[in-house]
Amino acid sequence: MKTSRFFIATQKEVPAEAEIASHRLMLRASLIRRLSAGIYTFLPLGLRIVRKVEAIVRQEMNRAGAMELIMPVVQPAELWQESGRWQAYGPELLRFKDRHERDFVMQPTSEEVITELARGELKSYRRLPAHFYQIQTKFRDERRPRFGIMRGREFVMKDGYSFHADYEDLQREYRNMHDTYTRIFTRLGLRFRAVAADTGAIGGTGSHEFHVLADSGEDAIAFCPQSDYAANVELAEALAPGTRGAPREEMKKVPTPGKKTCEEVAALLKIDLKKTVKSVLVMHDDQLHMLLVRGDHSLNEIKAQKAIGAFRFASEKEIQAVLHGPAGYIGPLGAKGVKVVADRRVALMSDFVCGANEEGFHLTGVNWGRDLPEPEVADIRNVVAGDPSPDGQGKLEIVRGIEVGHIFQLRTKYSAAMDATFLDDQGENRPFEMGCYGIGVTRIVAAAIEQNHDAKGIIFPAPIAPFEVCIVPIGYQKSAAVREAADKLYSDLQKENIDVLLDDREERPGVLFADMDLIGIPHRIVLGDRGLAAGNAEYKARRDEKGSDVPLGQVVSFLRERLAA
RNA sequence: CGGGGCGUGGCGCAGUCUGGUAGCGCGCUUGCUUUGGGAGCAAGAUGUCGGAGGUUCAAAUCCUCUCGCCCCGACCA
Numbered sequence: 001m002k003t004s005r006f007f008i009a010t011q012k013e014v015p016a017e018a019e020i021a022s023h024r025l026m027l028r029a030s031l032i033r034r035l036s037a038g039i040y041t042f043l044p045l046g047l048r049i050v051r052k053v054e055a056i057v058r059q060e061m062n063r064a065g066a067m068e069l070i071m072p073v074v075q076p077a078e079l080w081q082e083s084g085r086w087q088a089y090g091p092e093l094l095r096f097k098d099r100h101e102r103d104f105v106m107q108p109t110s111e112e113v114i115t116e117l118a119r120g121e122l123k124s125y126r127r128l129p130a131h132f133y134q135i136q137t138k139f140r141d142e143r144r145p146r147f148g149i150m151r152g153r154e155f156v157m158k159d160g161y162s163f164h165a166d167y168e169d170l171q172r173e174y175r176n177m178h179d180t181y182t183r184i185f186t187r188l189g190l191r192f193r194a195v196a197a198d199t200g201a202i203g204g205t206g207s208h209e210f211h212v213l214a215d216s217g218e219d220a221i222a223f224c225p226q227s228d229y230a231a232n233v234e235l236a237e238a239l240a241p242g243t244r245g246a247p248r249e250e251m252k253k254v255p256t257p258g259k260k261t262c263e264e265v266a267a268l269l270k271i272d273l274k275k276t277v278k279s280v281l282v283m284h285d286d287q288l289h290m291l292l293v294r295g296d297h298s299l300n301e302i303k304a305q306k307a308i309g310a311f312r313f314a315s316e317k318e319i320q321a322v323l324h325g326p327a328g329y330i331g332p333l334g335a336k337g338v339k340v341v342a343d344r345r346v347a348l349m350s351d352f353v354c355g356a357n358e359e360g361f362h363l364t365g366v367n368w369g370r371d372l373p374e375p376e377v378a379d380i381r382n383v384v385a386g387d388p389s390p391d392g393q394g395k396l397e398i399v400r401g402i403e404v405g406h407i408f409q410l411r412t413k414y415s416a417a418m419d420a421t422f423l424d425d426q427g428e429n430r431p432f433e434m435g436c437y438g439i440g441v442t443r444i445v446a447a448a449i450e451q452n453h454d455a456k457g458i459i460f461p462a463p464i465a466p467f468e469v470c471i472v473p474i475g476y477q478k479s480a481a482v483r484e485a486a487d488k489l490y491s492d493l494q495k496e497n498i499d500v501l502l503d504d505r506e507e508r509p510g511v512l513f514a515d516m517d518l519i520g521i522p523h524r525i526v527l528g529d530r531g532l533a534a535g536n537a538e539y540k541a542r543r544d545e546k547g548s549d550v551p552l553g554q555v556v557s558f559l560r561e562r563l564a565a
Numbered sequence: 566c567g568g569g570g571c572g573u574g575g576c577g578c579a580g581u582c583u584g585g586u587a588g589c590g591c592g593c594u595u596g597c598u599u600u601g602g603g604a605g606c607a608a609g610a611u612g613u614c615g616g617a618g619g620u621u622c623a624a625a626u627c628c629u630c631u632c633g634c635c636c637c638g639a640c641c642a
Contacts, residue, residue: 440642
């Protein structure tokens with residue numbers, strides 16, 4: 001491709017709408033343009049990247065035995081009512097009516113349609129297993145689209161669905177997909193990690209998320225360097241080994257005027273933050289619950305909801321109605337009519353500090369059993385770095401990640417709901433065991449950039465770069481020698497099936513360099529009169545500081561080696 | 566859906582408080598010069614100031630209502 005015949009519309013200035021690096025760079029490098037909130041056009045340059053990701057995903061899915069198809073984006077409501085998701089999905093599901101006033105949805109995923117297909121077509125166990133997938137546009141009316149393509153409303157996802165005669169075979173395919181996803185993300189050139197994820201109400205033995213590691217990721221991942229344990233922080237169990245120490249202090253009420261947070265109180269009293277207890281009031285079924293976590297820990301709302309049921313945070317008014325003090329001075333003592341749930345760690349604390357339920361006062365030397373009744377205990381906090389690994393193998397570390405893949409054992413959730421059965425070898429009707437497997441294709445593009453960029457722009461991993469090599473001629477329009485060398489190299493590389501971009505624009509060299517860096521093309525060949533006189537081209541990888549000379553005649557073989565590496 | 570902020574040429578912004586003929590930088594067009602890291606000079610083009618209504622001799626500016634977008638907020642590829 002020559003830039004003169006391609007659409008490149010890079011920008012020097014950063015659009016005000018973009019907050020994170022990948023979003024800014026995708027706009028500046030002219031990969032995407034926003035049309036509406038969370039809805040983007042992929043420009044030619046951006047689409048090339050999407051296509052490269054798709055190609056790798058497709059190749060590995062096919063190799064793994066899955067079959068590609070395409071299901072409709074617009075799907076009739078009846079199927080969704082049958083599965084129950086018409087009611088369950090909520091406002092993220094985009095619904096609309098056709099001219100006959102019939103209800104339709106824009107697909108956020110396609111379990112219903114594939115299950116409908118399977119129940120009509122896969123009538124015999126002889127046809128099982130079967131795994132269908134599509135790479136297609138999805139729509140989710142996110143409450144808050146953000147970060148450009150990272151969390152858009154419209155996006156491209158690979159969604160696959162497998163059908164099995166029994167659970168054992170589902171588990172076999174699940175492992176197959178775990179391996180396949182690992183191959184895919186490895187081939188994409190990304191640093192990633194597979195982590196255990198919430199199996200939710202569906203159950204089954206497994207759900208794993210695949211995260212691209214990046215500091216800006218929205219998810220926190222807990223992992224153990226000493227073992228292969230890795231889980232979403234939302235899920236990771238917080239163990240609390242050890243026993244409670246005996247009380248050594250008397251309980252005392254101490255003045256803490258204006259000190260509302262555990263940090264402030266600990267600083268005032270000159271004690272370790274780990275001696276304090278944080279009290280959070282929530283409302284569940286019109287019943288106030290007080291959740292207690294250690295001062296240096298944070299409440300895990302997902303775990304807490306599992307422990308006590310769905311809740312909302314109590315209002316200041318509700319807090320005052322039951323307790324005497326405002327939020328900031330509340331504590332478990334004298335909290336009449338409030339159910340107290342302590343984190344496992346809190347239950348092991350002795351001589352701790354908590355709010356006195358009186359404005360301006362905290363209690364010190366508080367002890368369970370002696371000063372207040374033993375609490376109900378649950379795991380309700382987020383794990384932190386240094387916590388023991390739940391598998392007992394060492395200590396946890398925490399990194400941030402961007403979820404780009406999720407595999408799931410659905411079991412018979414949809415097949416049972418939609419009466420999708422097959423005849424087994426005994427002639428009995430049985431519901432399919434199902435698995436589903438997603439990869440966020442467009443999100444991968446953003447995640448790859450988030451993980452690979454510098455001050456100059458994007459640094460694409462070679463497998464998904466829009467072009468593998470760019471040729472930057474110095475004076476293409478002026479120097480016949482440069483033009484001839486560039487054109488020859490360009491066609492030589494094309495013959496090698498190397499994805500090459502020749503920047504033949506009539507711009508000053510600085511502009512060309514800056515644009516190629518911004519776009520993130522991994523390999524660059526510069527051709528100028530100076531080098532050509534000595535028979536050399538200049539090679540520079542995107543990450544390199546400086547270029548190096550390569551004899552003109554060896555450029556093709558040199559690049560072939562670099563690309564294979 | 567709460568909370569905060571923003572809508573002025575393609576992009577980034579000033580002007581709004583204190584009404585008085587719409588400006589700057591980048592980009593774009595043309596010409597000349599320049600040519601190894603986002604060039605210089607000159608001449609140009611591009612605006613219903615998000616929209617509607619109101620106040621006023623006069624509205625980007627004041628008032629009302631709307632629409633859109635961004636950021637922060639509890640299971641998402």
